[in-house]
Amino acid sequence: MEQRSDNSGNKKTINIWKWAFLILAGLIVGAAIWLAVQLQPVSVGEENTAPLVTNDDDLIFEVSTTKADVTRLTNEYLEKELDDQYAGFSFSLEESAELNGEIEVFGFPIQFSLYMTPYVLENGNLQLRGDSINIGSLNLPISFAMSQLSRQVDFPEWIVIDSENQFIIVNLNEFELENGTRFSADRINLEEDDIRLNIHLPVEAIR
Known part of the structure; x- marks a missing residue:
């Protein structure tokens, strides 16, 4: 009598490897998409280029x-x-x-030090331009660290983070004390x- 071989075991093994491969491929694609999103520059706020408006008196x-x-x-x-x-931060x-x-990088807390050069803008606002960064043992761009900062810390509205151009703007012309006092920068020389x-x-504040 002719005997027929049973290939059901082989088919099950092939299907298991097929699904394992599809799941692995999905995880890799998902991780790549997540990483691409994390590496995208994120900016918070806009630079206010208007001059500081004050009263004549x-x-x-x-x-x-x-x-x-x-x-x-x-x-x-x-x-x-x-x-x-702000716990754990210092300027x-x-x-x-x-x-x-x-900051959290890929889900892990990482210590960082961001070094910036301050400039006084024409309207008295401040620009802090990123020069270099130390971020654990990782070699990551300044724009990435600034993007993570803007995602993880809710800075005041008058502080702008432009991660794409790698600078932070302090819009002093949008900052005001309760008594109406305003501020503008005139000169910053760190060396001197x-x-x-x-x-x-x-x-009105002194009356």
């Missing part, structure tokens, strides 16, 4: 300060403004403007420790 004072004073004031303000979001002015902290700011004080 405002009092204007020029204040000269130091890197140490600006460092302390900036950290105190951001800590109060961002609350728990300092030395040879450059330096932002240290921790010479920082000058203009304080625009409305007369």
Whole structure:
């Protein structure tokens, strides 16, 4: 009598490997899409190029300060403004403007140090242009770190992060104290420790 071979076991093995391959391919494609999204530059806010608008009777004072004073004031303000979001972050002015902290990269917390050069813009706002970055043992672009910052930290509306062009803009012309006092930058020279700011004080604030 003729015997017929049973290929059902082979077919099951082939199907298992087929589905395993399809699942693996799907995971690889999904990871590639996720990575592409993470590497896309993300910008928050827009640079305000308008001049600072003040009243004719405002009092204007020029204040000269130091890197140490600006460092302390900036950290105190951001800590109060961002609350728990600023935990683990620190800002300092030395040879450059330096932002240290921790961001998540591919789901893991990574320490970073972002070094920037500050410039005073024509309208008295500030631009911090990214120069270099230390981010663990990874070799990642500055734009990536800025993108992750903009995704993970809710900065005040007057702080702009342009990760594509690798700079942070501080729109001082959008910042105002409760009594109406405004500020504009006049000069920043880190090498000479010479920082000058203009304080625009409305007369109503002293009456």
